[in-house]
Amino acid sequence: MSVINLLTSIDPVAAVCFLLGLVLVIFEMFHPGLSFPGILGGILIIVGVVLTAKTIMDMFILIILVLAVLAIALTIVVHSATKGHLSKVLVLSDSLDKEVKNTLDDDLEYFLGNEGVTLTPLRPAGSADFDGVHLDVISDGGFIEKGRRVKISRMQDRIFVVKEIE
Template sequence: MEILDFIVQISFIQGLILIIGVILVIVEMFHPGFGAPGITGAILIIIGIIFIASTFQQALILIVLVLAILGIALSIILHSATKGKLSRSSLILKHSQQKSTGYIGMEDLEFFLGKEGISYTVLRPSGVVDFDGVKIDVVSEGSFIPQGKKVKVIKVIGRSIVVREI
């Protein structure tokens, strides 16, 4: 009977704050991202509990109630995600960064192929070459190349740039 009296005493605004907080946390569960709805929802839940509960027992009841609702929502979301029914647009990136559309990864050094530069250090066979102010670690084709000599990139294998003296 005490719980029923407690629920009747809740004003419209206090209940609305708590309900909006729960809804925002559930929205964050469905569309994970920056976290603004989740953080705002958590703050509203805390404010709602503070405004509604006048005793520790009432606060504890509200916390258990909110956690039960969020737990049920999370189990529904996880069940939907495992069955493939959850909207994939919010969980999976659809666009890929491809070389043909202009994206170049940090590890892709193909654009150095054919470029000429000056050996910044001695290449025995590895060293540093200056390509128009950009200093890159390179490997010579196998021969010794002194410092200050002009070199050309003949092949790129992953992160390894192979040069030959001109």
């Protein structure tokens, strides 16, 4: 059976399943993360293949045609995501400028020299409380037990390094 004969012999119910399935899968491509349209579309495509295919060869031909249509749609989606409308919707174009980054560093440097109490054992990382503010810290030496007094000695890549107070 040729491809044209196969396509002209499609039952109207199978044709609706194919079309609705393709539309739902393509909708999922343009709105990733919803899952429901993509799953339902995939099920409808499978139902369309089962209703139409009389032989294994018919099934392979239909699957190849469906994959070709989806590949074309995916090419359009990828192009749109990189240069078209989706790139404005899906891709974050804002970034922090150096002034904001420096302000964040200055705000964190406020904690240098503060003393606090470890909330968890530091092996070497853990948490500590500094006047009601819980911070993730790392010990300058080795293990520090829970409940010990510590002092923030320096900041390394926005991570507070603490030393135990004797």
